[in-house]
Amino acid sequence: MSIELQSELQEAVERRRNFAIISHPDAGKTTLTEKLLLYGGAIHEAGAVKARRAQRHATSDWMAMEQQRGISITSTVLQFEYQQCQINLLDTPGHQDFSEDTYRTLAAADNAVMLIDAAKGLEPQTRKLFEVCRMRSLPIFTFVNKLDRPGRSPIELMDEIEQELGMQTYAVNYPIGMGDQFKGVFDRRSRKIHLFERSKHGSREAVDTVIDLGDPNIEDLLEKDLYYQFKDELELVEEIGSEFDLEAIHKGQMTPLFFGSAMTNFGVELFLNSFLDYALKPGGHTSTKGEIEPTYPEFSGFVFKLQANMDPKHRDRVAFVRVCSGKFEKDMVVSHARTGKTVRLSRPQKLFAQDREVIEEAYPGDVIGLNNPGVFAIGDTIYNGQKLEYEGIPCFSPELFAYLRNPNPSKFKQFRKGVSELREEGAVQIMYSADEAKRDPILAAVGQLQMEVVQFRLQNEYGVETTVEYLPYTVARWVEGGWEALEKVGRIFNTVTVKDSWQRPVLLFRNEWNCQQLQGDHPELKLSAIAPVVSGQQPVEI
Ligand code: G4P
Numbered sequence: 001m002s003i004e005l006q007s008e009l010q011e012a013v014e015r016r017r018n019f020a021i022i023s024h025p026d027a028g029k030t031t032l033t034e035k036l037l038l039y040g041g042a043i044h045e046a047g048a049v050k051a052r053r054a055q056r057h058a059t060s061d062w063m064a065m066e067q068q069r070g071i072s073i074t075s076t077v078l079q080f081e082y083q084q085c086q087i088n089l090l091d092t093p094g095h096q097d098f099s100e101d102t103y104r105t106l107a108a109a110d111n112a113v114m115l116i117d118a119a120k121g122l123e124p125q126t127r128k129l130f131e132v133c134r135m136r137s138l139p140i141f142t143f144v145n146k147l148d149r150p151g152r153s154p155i156e157l158m159d160e161i162e163q164e165l166g167m168q169t170y171a172v173n174y175p176i177g178m179g180d181q182f183k184g185v186f187d188r189r190s191r192k193i194h195l196f197e198r199s200k201h202g203s204r205e206a207v208d209t210v211i212d213l214g215d216p217n218i219e220d221l222l223e224k225d226l227y228y229q230f231k232d233e234l235e236l237v238e239e240i241g242s243e244f245d246l247e248a249i250h251k252g253q254m255t256p257l258f259f260g261s262a263m264t265n266f267g268v269e270l271f272l273n274s275f276l277d278y279a280l281k282p283g284g285h286t287s288t289k290g291e292i293e294p295t296y297p298e299f300s301g302f303v304f305k306l307q308a309n310m311d312p313k314h315r316d317r318v319a320f321v322r323v324c325s326g327k328f329e330k331d332m333v334v335s336h337a338r339t340g341k342t343v344r345l346s347r348p349q350k351l352f353a354q355d356r357e358v359i360e361e362a363y364p365g366d367v368i369g370l371n372n373p374g375v376f377a378i379g380d381t382i383y384n385g386q387k388l389e390y391e392g393i394p395c396f397s398p399e400l401f402a403y404l405r406n407p408n409p410s411k412f413k414q415f416r417k418g419v420s421e422l423r424e425e426g427a428v429q430i431m432y433s434a435d436e437a438k439r440d441p442i443l444a445a446v447g448q449l450q451m452e453v454v455q456f457r458l459q460n461e462y463g464v465e466t467t468v469e470y471l472p473y474t475v476a477r478w479v480e481g482g483w484e485a486l487e488k489v490g491r492i493f494n495t496v497t498v499k500d501s502w503q504r505p506v507l508l509f510r511n512e513w514n515c516q517q518l519q520g521d522h523p524e525l526k527l528s529a530i531a532p533v534v535s536g537q538q539p540v541e542i
Contacts, residue, residue, distance in 0.1 A: 009295045009327065012363035017279045018088040019141075020105050022130060023115035024123035028145040032115055032262040033078065033089065039272055040080025040087060077320070077367040085276050088366060098125065098447040100426060101305050103396045104378065106132045108304040108322035108367060111279045114142045114255065118151030118178065121160050130165055132396070135530065137252045139280050140167065143271055148198070148261040150179035155233060158241075161255065168242040168254040172274050173267065175259040176222055176230040183222045185259050185267055186213070186234060189274065195221065196266050208269070250280055282365030285324045287381070289388040292325050294364030298385030299326035299334065301368075303376045304393060306425045308457065317425070319372035321382065324390065328362040337381040337389040345370055345382075378426040379533065392533035395500070397476050398429055398444035401508060402451060402468040405440050411464045418462035423501060428454050431498045431506060442498060443468065444476060473508035475515045477527035489522050500531065 023029045078089040090109050092102045106112065112133045114126060133140055144157060158169040173185040176193065184196040193215075194208040211221065219227050248254035256278055260267020284291040285302075292300060305320040332345050345368075362368050370376070379392035406415040419441055423430045428451070429444040445451050451468060458464045473496070479486050486497065486505050494514040495507045507527065509515040519527060 005297055005327065006295065009297070009363065012327075013282050013294045013365065015084065016086050016088065016282050016363065016365035017111065017276060018090065018109055018282060018365045018367075019111040019113055019275075019279065020090040020092050020109040021113045021115055022092065022106070022126055022133065022140075024117070024120070024125040027115045027117045027120070027123070027126070028262045029115055032113075032143065032145065032268070033091065035262050035265050035268045036087075036089065036272065037078060037080055038265070039269055040082045077369075079366075082272055083276060087276075090367060092129070099450045100396055100398075100429070100446045102129065103132050103446070104304050104393055104426070106136065106138070107393045108320070109138065110282055110365065111275075112138045112140045113275075114140050116142060116144050116157065118144050118146050118157065118259075119149060121152055121157055122164055127164075131529075134165075134252060139249050139252055139278070140255045141271075141275055141279070142169070142255045142257045143262075143267075144175075144257065144259045145262050147175050147178055147182050147185075147259050147267070148196070148264050153178075154259060155237070158237075158257065161257075165255075167252070168245075168248065169257050170242055170244050170249075170254055171237055171257045171259070173258055173260075173270055174230070174234055174237060177226045181223070181226060182261070183226055184208075185270065186230070187270055188238075193218075193222075194267075194270065196261070196264070198264070208266075246278060249278055282324075282363075285390055287388040287390050289386060292388060292390075294325050296325035298383065299328050299332065300324050300381065300383035300385075300388060300390075301328070302382070302390040302392075303378060303380045306372060306376060306378060307369075308425065308427070308461075317372040317374070318369040319376040319380075321368050321370055323362050323364050323366045323368065325364055326384065328366070328368060330360050332384070334382045334384055335387065336375065337383060337387065338377070339375070341375070343375055343382065374421075377424045394533050395429055395531035396446060397529040398446055399474050399476075400443075400445045400448060400451060401431075401471040401473050401476075402443050403438075403440045403471065404443050404454070405467045405469065406464055407467060408465070414462040415458070415464045415466070418458045418464055422454055422457060427457070430501050434497045434499055434505070442471070471508070472510055475509040475512055477507045477509070477515060477529060478531045479505045479507060480526035480528055485525065489525050492518060492522065492525075494518065504531070506531075 021029050021032065078091060080087050090105050092105045106129065114130065116122065116126065130140070142161065144154070154171065154175055158171065161167060161169050172189060173187045175185050176183040182196050184194050186193050192210045192212055194210055197209065211218065215221070222230065242254060245254055249256055256274065258267060258271040258274070260271060262268060282294045284293045301321040301323045303319045303321055307318045307320065328345070330346070333342050334345060335341070336343050359368060381389045404419070406412065419430060422428060431442040431444050432439070433442065443451055443454060455466050455468065458466050478500070483505055495509050495518060498506050498508060500506050507518070509518070515527070519525070
């Protein structure tokens, strides 16, 4: 490899940090994203992301559904510079548009930011996303938000994270008061207090007023009672809390904790500074050729998400590729591992909200959007040089199930094509009843919106009007060892068995409790909420 390329790649990796935010609706993800962009200079006044969103609703017609429901289906990759680093924020769809894409995005991230509402602590969606981060051992940074409102005590929140997620916590900053009495945070790195001034913090960047712990006016500035309470708590945290351990952070065993208020723009800058120092840079990825380091000179990457019709004028599809190694250049010709074909990567896009900008080059840790004329499927590897294939992206446990029916037999061909393409694109998982007489596909989704999108697109793109019949299940588990393992167990209760697209048995349960009951009765049966990746083998279609 040329020395120039080697140092170019090395430098690009050093500069890059990539992350996704995991949170429950309303914790403040949109607000925090906006404030991060503000500090990154990508926008100049908070409110722009929301405004863009509103503007998009006004212009996007295919997403009539999106407009009706006032939500955003499309998700984006936001890129900004901060202190000479390039930060890539992979935006995970949340809210009602929670879908498998939310999980898949985490497959492309090197770090995660767990955003928590101080009053609510851990919430269901955050826990689910956390499990995916844990599976990948991603470093997790916790931002406890809304300190300007009354909330739970910091120690209680830290305890909850430790007990329930099994991660050690390290408070990088520690709050003084909360709600009406929120006075600021103590930054343990600089050992200084950043004062919160309600009137000062808002839609623009603000320079914090910073004081020393030994400031002679501290008791007045913080109010005496609060100051002493803070001192006691800090002493406790510093004495009995964990020691800072960067290696444990990188392995996802310890989470650095930050307290702040995204809305009032407080604590965001402190968070960003530490994040740059502690986050993992783009690292190696496991492939059929072993671990591929980002500085490996040949370009390679994998598709983690496909998006249909983001641009209503073009009705096209975009394949989102995480660059894993080498340098990406526009118009590059690459090999497609699954099909063995060569593909020219023309019109690569950088994505900022809905605007598309053609990019000339990209480096490991970046995400590029490629126009996908039906070539790519989720998990596909593209590469140059020696053939290699990345591990792929597993299927995640769906929670909604429905028979999909085509009442019009003359449309069977279109129906079949549509179902097959939407499955391949990862819009929804397709399962089938184990009873051969029931041939209708079962849509298996993580969120309600996936169901609606599938029906909408079948009608709009394939001209097939469908009906759905919901099934009363909420939990799916793949059986390790397949049919053979299942047969050994004999009769089982309170579950039905279906097949996924690869003919593997999947057990569906009405609720978590039924699932746990079965596991209690048959500990020998190993069940998994995440389907192992199938490589090479084509799925069975209807
Ligand atoms: P999400 O994307 O995670 O769903 O959350 P979003 O940022 O939309 O925030 C949800 C609500 O919480 C919003 O209020 C937002 O203003 C508020 N919020 C976010 N961060 C903070 C914070 O640090 N402190 C306080 N007090 N509130 C915060 P909303 O009333 O639903 O919307 P809006 O009218 O304010 O936009």
